[in-house]
Amino acid sequence: MVQVPVQPLTAEEYLHLTDWPYGGRIELEDGSIREVPTEERINTLIELFLVAELPKFLPIQRLSLGQVEVEVPAAKARLRNPEVMALHPAM
Known part of the structure; x- marks a missing residue:
């Protein structure tokens, strides 16, 4: 059996996912x-x-409870989903 390496997702690809088999929160x-x-x-x-x-x-209106994805510096794309976040007034 030959295994094909999985291509890492970019932040853009991750944000456009519509279907996945995960039951809880994902990052x-x-x-x-x-x-x-x-x-x-x-x-x-x-x-x-x-x-x-x-x-x-x-x-x-400036508070968010687990509904925001935050991109953090990393060698490859890394998005986190904080439980609580205070949003900037321009958001």
Whole structure:
């Protein structure tokens, strides 16, 4: 059996995916899609704290809960999906 090497995905290709067999959250890391492991309890507590506290300082329209992809510097395309994010007013 001959294995064909898989071509790493670019950020553009990742953002245009419409169908994949993943059940949870996913991220692009070094050109490969990986499922994000279930958060530990401390991460969930931090997320809840930020969701409760940030609206005291920012308009609610500037907050995003896991709906934004962020490209971070890497040798190959890497996109992360933060749980909580404060958006710039121009967004």
